[in-house]
Amino acid sequence: MAAIVQRVDSYSSDDTDDTLVDASSYRRRLERQLGETEASYFLPSRESGVNDMYLHLGFRAPSGIMKRGRVCSAWATLRLKHPLLASKVKMHDYDDIRFVYLAPDSVMDALESADASLEYRSQSKDEMIDAYLNGPRTLSNERLSHLVISQQPAQDGSETLDSASNLQNFDLLLCATHFLGDGMALHNFANDFFTLLASDRTDEDLESMLTEEWYGRWGAKKEDSALGLPSSLEDRLPPVADGRLHRAARRVDFENSQAKLVGGHSFPRRPGNARKTVVPTVSIDPERTKLMLKKCKAQSVSISAALFGIVNIAWAKTCDRNWELPIMMYSALNLRPVLTASKAFNDSYWYLAIGYFNVVLPTFIPKSEKEVEKIFWHRARAAKNQSTSAAKSPMLVSRSIEMARKRGQQARCWAREDDEKERGTWKAPPPPPASNQVASRPPSAALIGLSLLGNLDGIYKHAAFPKIQMHTLTTGSRQRSGGMLLFGYTFAGKLWISLGYDEAGFDDQVERFWGNVLTAVDTLLG
Template sequence: MAPVLKRVDSRSSDDTLIETVARSLERPLGDTEVSYFLPSRESGVNDMYLHLGFRAPPEIMRRNRVSLVWAILRLKHPLLASRVEMHSYKDIRFVYMTPESVLEALESADASLEYRSQTKDDLIDTYLNGPRTLANERLSYLIISQVEEQEFDFLLCATHFLGDGMALHQFANDFFSLLASGRADEDLESMLTEEWYGRWGGNKHDSVGVSLPASLEERLPPMSPGRFCRAVSRVDYAKSQEKLIGGQSFPRRSGHPRKTVVPTISIDPERTKQILKKCKAQSTSISSAMFAICNIAWARTCNGSLELPTMMYSALNLRPVLTASKALNDSYWYLCIGYFNVVLPSFIPHSGSDAEIEKIFWHRARVAKNQSARAAKSAMLVSRSYEMALERGQRARRFAREDDEKALGIWKAPPPSPPVASNKPPSTALIGLSLLGNLDGTYKHSAFPSVKLHTLTTGSRQRAAGMLLFAYTFVSRLWISLGYDQGGFEPSTVERFWGNVVSAVDSDLLA
């Protein structure tokens, strides 16, 4: 959609022309973005956060300096400074009011920045379980907390329909690279001015080429418009979904308020090195091994039948398959994920020897690796991504309309469908895994030597009975955390499962 242009010229007291320009840019949300936006409206479900604990000289953490860096990056990544307007279930838009001046860009950034004196745990608990921090008018927010002279906490908050984990971590790296670059405040001011003029202050970019970062569906390689190709895509997607069989789940409970907790373990660098070495020797990775760890942990936790397999899901990074985009405001802040599933047998022999269990464990880790690779390298990946986005968007709109009608007291239940005999197996997922890999490849620690990052925690506001396990390496340590709604699950089962995950990581399986 062409931007709405409005140019405002004014003159200062010394009659020097000061040019300011106001533009409103907007674009519709894609189906994947819609599937995250609509559920977030009531209480911020899936609102992301990234926490980093670090040591730094207090002088580089002054508010005016942090505001400058925050403002520069918000200009580079305009979705962070946008809002969402919903006109109907099929017409939901990002709207970006470009700052009329450098000063307005700085003031806008400062308004979305807060300094506190909370501990890490208090910061995260407030974000996850308190009133929603974000809103349709505020899609990102930055919190800096200081509890000791040189100890700081960084909490970046962003709605999930703005981006994904890759965007969070790349942004944090860019933030600290600028903040601790050694540049004087005056140099950062010049960078901010140049960034604003390069985008909005000159005549060359009045309207041509100016746009917001495109949605995932716009970035994927185009699908053939022919009916036959579309039919093939639908059939392939349906058949791929039919293969997803899972019959294991955590027992849930109702009537308890939602409260997300995030138990976390951190493995020392030497032990982490041993684990990574063992994974490599077994022709797999720590990410694939995490599926096997959850699989074994559940088999040791479950009191019910283990006859049906265990299904787990994870996000699939779709950036490698995107078409190139050279739009002026192109950035890494956009949502670019699909999903894939790993299905493993649930049963393990309880009387098996340690050697037998270890053999089973590594075999299942390799199976998980192969299933993950097949999903990422499938020749049908693009068409399946389109079909999944369409399905998720339609489902989100249907549920959103139903929720809104219930809130208004006008919802009517559809007539019951006649019973249909079905031999279709269940497709219940036990848990989701967010496998972020080696984050030391994203954070260029040498680019900000005066800042010493030492702690990283990430996650999102959960829906009722939501659960997601995170695993990544950071500052040469393996980190594993379990974010879940404490009120939505039978507590002893989750606690036993988490204990079994920790025991598996500590055992000789990974050494």
């Protein structure tokens, strides 16, 4: 019998209706439109997976915990709880891009779907990450998430605690498109996954949990109000006055805030080479990390604010010009604290909830190393103040709305241009008349982006999975040519700093800068 398609309540603020349900037997089809921020990440990803995220975790565990059947049950259960992971994307037009979720017909259907996105390998951590970043794209519009487990034979005694413990070394790679969610979603998911996997539940218990999860969601008749996909960022933001004058005022405020962003430094690029992303990473032992955190606290800054200062000093020691112009760095802003609760599948944290802010600091530094240390802490406090100002601004919601709108428009414009170039139909727009050209503005180049994840040991509840001993975490995304992002976080008691960048897209100035970053960490943070 043909499926009966009916509309159910939408959760957008304007009461428009864009969630579809296909109710035939147990099979249901849910759809919703991508929000502006999601679209701004989806459109650039189409060709080669730009911004596809990964989370690598290295850990030791009993081999029985990591059997494929047990892993698949846990993976399938969480894909039911977080349906965007098991969704697809359909693009009908630049303004009509949709998540599509086909609910599994049965528990076996849920297991088979999860198993199709689960892979076991025998690769090292570096091989896994390199293949993901530089090889063919792992994800696609049909597969928005993927889980890889790798087990390597022990190289020496450090890889296993002892033969009696039966602890083996494993690597996990969790892959997801960025328009599905953000770093907080990745880490919360990994914590839940390991909590399930390392629990005292038997394999049969996990299968029973999966059955209960499926039946609770899809095995019984549901009211329409219970159906839906996690809402977009824009639908989760608190409502703002939306009259014509209010919209005009929002846009004026947004443009004025953007006009204040001045930056005169960027890394020289080498165009034309095939992209080759590398991720040099350092970790600092727990004792030194504690001392660094104590030093930062004494200076009234977080380690995140200090890393802005580290980058500032490192670049000042790398560059040889434009000292009079400031350095601008950009970073993501976690918007989850200001969002309203979702009505649909409200136990899911898999959604994209980031805004953006910039830190602008002077470039010039004194010659005296003692004076450099004073300047460093002063600039770290300035970075803290700028970060706090962005997060606590009364205009945060309205500026986030305008930023989402701008990014969505830009992404659609660039996507059309890319597609027309691919078809050979693109024509460059004519230059504006001289009378319409605006007066020259100060430069607004950003040197680098920083992804500062904070203390990840606050997310990973290690005590909840004592059978698993985590020791390594690396994260990042597939980049476009000439991409660069610096990561900083604490995990397993250690401070980790990594620089993901296109090795083929820059000259050796990046290597000098990275060396200066590590030197600055040693000398200024201790």
